[in-house]
Amino acid sequence: MINELVVTGIFQGLILAFVAYGVMIPFRLLNFPDLTAEGAYPLGGAVCASLLIGGINPIFAMFIAVFVSGMVGVCTAIIHLKFKVNTLLAGIILSIMVYSVNLRIMGKPNIALFDIENIFSNYSGILIIVCIISLLVTPFTLYLSTEKGLRFRAVGLNPEFAKRQNISVSKYTIFGMFIASGFSGLAGSLMVQMQSYMDINMGVGIVIHALAALMIGESITGTNTLNKQLLAPLVGALVYQQMQGLALNLGLAPSDLKFVTGAIVLTVIALRVRK
Amino acid sequence: MLKVDNLSKTFPGNFSATVKNINFELEEGEFCIVIGSNGSGKSTLLKCILGDYNLDAGSISKHNVASVIQDINKGTIPEMTCLENVILSRMRNRSANLRFYHKQEVEIISELKELGLGLESYINKPLIEMSGGQRQVIATMMAITSNPEVLLLDEHTSALDPKTQNLLMEYTIEKIKQQNLTTIMVTHKLEEAVRYGNRLIMLHQGQIILDVKDKDKNKLTADDLFQLFHDCEVSHD
Numbered sequence: 001m002i003n004e005l006v007v008t009g010i011f012q013g014l015i016l017a018f019v020a021y022g023v024m025i026p027f028r029l030l031n032f033p034d035l036t037a038e039g040a041y042p043l044g045g046a047v048c049a050s051l052l053i054g055g056i057n058p059i060f061a062m063f064i065a066v067f068v069s070g071m072v073g074v075c076t077a078i079i080h081l082k083f084k085v086n087t088l089l090a091g092i093i094l095s096i097m098v099y100s101v102n103l104r105i106m107g108k109p110n111i112a113l114f115d116i117e118n119i120f121s122n123y124s125g126i127l128i129i130v131c132i133i134s135l136l137v138t139p140f141t142l143y144l145s146t147e148k149g150l151r152f153r154a155v156g157l158n159p160e161f162a163k164r165q166n167i168s169v170s171k172y173t174i175f176g177m178f179i180a181s182g183f184s185g186l187a188g189s190l191m192v193q194m195q196s197y198m199d200i201n202m203g204v205g206i207v208i209h210a211l212a213a214l215m216i217g218e219s220i221t222g223t224n225t226l227n228k229q230l231l232a233p234l235v236g237a238l239v240y241q242q243m244q245g246l247a248l249n250l251g252l253a254p255s256d257l258k259f260v261t262g263a264i265v266l267t268v269i270a271l272r273v274r275k
Numbered sequence: 276m277l278k279v280d281n282l283s284k285t286f287p288g289n290f291s292a293t294v295k296n297i298n299f300e301l302e303e304g305e306f307c308i309v310i311g312s313n314g315s316g317k318s319t320l321l322k323c324i325l326g327d328y329n330l331d332a333g334s335i336s337k338h339n340v341a342s343v344i345q346d347i348n349k350g351t352i353p354e355m356t357c358l359e360n361v362i363l364s365r366m367r368n369r370s371a372n373l374r375f376y377h378k379q380e381v382e383i384i385s386e387l388k389e390l391g392l393g394l395e396s397y398i399n400k401p402l403i404e405m406s407g408g409q410r411q412v413i414a415t416m417m418a419i420t421s422n423p424e425v426l427l428l429d430e431h432t433s434a435l436d437p438k439t440q441n442l443l444m445e446y447t448i449e450k451i452k453q454q455n456l457t458t459i460m461v462t463h464k465l466e467e468a469v470r471y472g473n474r475l476i477m478l479h480q481g482q483i484i485l486d487v488k489d490k491d492k493n494k495l496t497a498d499d500l501f502q503l504f505h506d507c508e509v510s511h512d
Contacts, residue, residue, distance in 0.1 A: 147362070147371035154363055158352045164325060164342065165367045 005245045007126070013241030014129040015190045019210040020217065020233030021137065022184035027214070028229060029144075030156040030176045032087050035207050036076045037184040039095030040069040042203035044185025046102040049111045049198035058119040062189045069185020072098060073177035081170050095203075102200055109200040111192075118193035125194060132186070133234065140179070141230050152176060153226075205258060212261055213240040215268040240264070276457040277301040277324070277340075277425050282333035284323055292316040294323065294481040297333070301425075301474070304455040305488075308468045311478035312504060317461045318345065320478070321427050324459070339368055341423035343414045343431040350414050353403040357394070357413055358383055360402060364417035386420060390446060392439065408435040412443055419450045426451065428460040465497040479507045 019037055026034035044065040051061035072094055079090040103109065119128060143149045154162045155172040162169055184206075192198040210233075217236020221228040247260045282297040294316040301307055311317050322328055324335055325342055341364065344350040351360050361383050362376045380398060387395040392412060394405075402410050411434045418426060428447070432440040448471065451458050462468055468475060475492050477485035477500075485503065487495065 143373070145375050145377070146373045147366060147376050148373055150359055150363060150376050151366070151371050153355070154352055157354050158349070160327070160349055161352055161363075165363050167363075 005249060006242065009241040009245040010238060011125050011129070011194065013213075013238040014126065014133065014234075015187050015194065016209060016213055016241055017133065017234045017237035018183045018187035018190070019206055020213040020237045022180045022182075022187070023207060023210040024214050024229070024233045025176055025180035025183070026087075028156075028223075029153060030173055030180075031159075032077075032080070032156070032173060032177070034073075034076060034087050034177070034180070035091035036073050036094055036177070036181050037210060038091070038203055038207045039098035040072045040181035040184035041188040041191075041206045042102055042200070043072060043098050043105075044069040044188030045192040045198050045202050046105045046188075046200075047185075048189035049113060049192045050105050050107075052113055052116050052118060052193075053111060058117065058121075058193065062119065062186065065189040066182045066186045069188065070178040070182035072185075073179075073181025074174050076181070077170075077174045077177040081173060099200070106198065106200065111198045113192065113196040113198065116196075118196070119190070120193055129190065132190075136183070136186075137230065137234070141227070144226060144230075205261070208261055208265065209240070210237075212265045212268070213237040215265065215272075216240050216243075219268055219271065276303045276305070276338055277459075278336045279320075279324070280334045280336070282320075282323060282335060283331045284319060284328055285331055292319045292481060294319050294478075297481075297483060299476060299483065299486060301457050301459070303424075303457055305474055306451060306456075306458045306460070306472040307474040307476060308472040309459055309461045309476050309478065310463070310465070310468050310500065312507065315478040316481040317478055318429055319481075321429050321459065321461060324425075324427060338424040339422075340425040340427060341367070341418040341421045342427040342429070343411070343418045344427075344429045345433070347407060347410050347414060347434070351402055351410060351417070353410070354401055356399050356401055357387075357405070358398050360413065361417050361420070364421040367421055367423075386416070390416060390442075392442065408439055411435060412439065415443060415447060419447065419454075419456075422454075424457060426456045426458045428458065430461055430463060433463075465500045468500060469495055469497050477503060 019041055022037045022040065026032040047068050048061045048065040051064060052058060076090045076094050079085050080087050144153060151162070151167045152172050154165070154167060155169050159169050188202065191202065213236040214233055215236065216239050217232030217234070220235050220239065221232045223229050223232065243264060244257055244260065247257060248254065252260065278300045279297050283295050285293040292314045297320060309317050309320065321342065323330060324337060325340060342350070358380055359376070362379055384395045384398055387398065390412065394409060394412065397405055397409070402413065405413070411431060415431050432443050435443060460472065473492060474488040475485065475495065476483055484507070
């Protein structure tokens with residue numbers, strides 16, 4: 001029973017890691033506080049579930065889901081850059097709008113995918129997700145070590161300086177938001193395949209879970225180098241999910257987990273302040 | 276190379292100095308010193324040239340401009356390493372590639388050695404770990420070696436001890452001559468204003484009250500300039 005909880009925790013933790021990356025990239029690299037993940041995550045799930053029902057290949061369905069979710073991030077960035085709407089507000093507005101879009105895409109509030117082949121049908125789920133993380137996070141890490149990646153980071157750290165160096169702040173912000181929301185959408189598409197079920201309320205509170213994971217990860221790895229910053233979402237998501245599993249194992253009801261999440265976030269913040 | 280045409284810029288609430296009807300043109304290789312009392316509009320003029328502000332009136336035509344501004348936190352990225360800051364400034368006039376930037380480390384170390392201040396050992400350390408003076412030296416080096424056509428220096432030696440001030444000034448002047456850079460240098464030191472450059476502009480309450488070059492500039496002494504400052508203050512009172 002405990003082993004099963006640990007394995008499920010690792011599985012879910014790895015999926016949550018993508019959302020944690022989707023939150024870390026705007027928050028930490030672009031200095032663009034953002035809640036778009038709240039909309040991009042269920043959108044990725046909705047698109048993937050609908051395509052799987054329609055008989056589309058799971059990998060292709062995930063590609064489409066990632067692209068569509070990424071475009072929500074692009075919209076958030078454009079709304080902020082062109083109309084000067086606060087980044088958090090832009091993300092919330094988009095997330096609310098995406099809720100209606102998800103219902104349109106799905107045609108009903110939930111979709112069962114029990115008899116439909118998905119990416120986890122033939123291979124170990126954890127192995128597949130580890131491969132996907134390696135295939136996406138490694139190139140992103142390498143990208144940040146290139147000249148273009150250096151410019152990307154400069155935009156978040158000092159946009160005024162970046163403009164003086166002829167760096168297009170808009171271009172890199174839009175690109176970063178596409179990547180971040182794409183990560184969140186990918187997590188959504190993986191989650192619906194893992195649980196063989198898509199529900200319209202799937203994304204509620206996902207940003208808080210991801211933030212909790214990110215903060216735990218940053219407390220463990222530190223943030224004084226870029227590599228540590230990039231490792232934090234993965235480590236944090238794995239630890240956070242195990243903490244949730246432990247709470248369940250201690251006899252707490254699943255409905256109590258939101259309280260546990262909030263308590264974890266507050267504890268991590270309090271510990272940081274005391275440092 | 277640089278033409279400022281009828282430039283005006285005001286700020287609501289007058290928290291920053293305004294500039295009014297500024298006109299001047301710099302030829303290639305011209306080295307212009309800008310002086311003026313606090314709040315006379317020197318930094319505002321430079322920021323207008325840099326494109327930091329939307330102009331109220333007038334226009335500025337310029338070529339590839341590099342700058343060292345007073346606020347070192349805004350003029351660099353303190354969280355990034357010395358190497359990363361230098362590379363960012365060098366990419367200003369070209370598109371960035373997907374190649375690893377660390378490959379340029381050897382070249383930049385040798386240029387830091389040329390400064391003779393031992394800064395090469397900081398190459399992979401964040402600027403935030405360096406002293407204000409060291410960061411100012413790096414910022415100057417970033418601007419000068421980024422292959423600009425116009426160089427703007429806003430009191431770039433102000434945070435340094437006298438020895439480093441001299442060293443950095445010598446380095447700056449040598450590079451300006453070597454690269455035939457069109458330069459604007461803002462300074463509060465009248466000795467520097469007299470010693471360097473072939474043109475001098477003095478600002479008072481956002482307007483040019485003195486614009487001299489070559490022989491006329493060479494005739495000026497620090498005492499003349501001091502007297503001008505004094506006269507301005509008297510007339511202002």
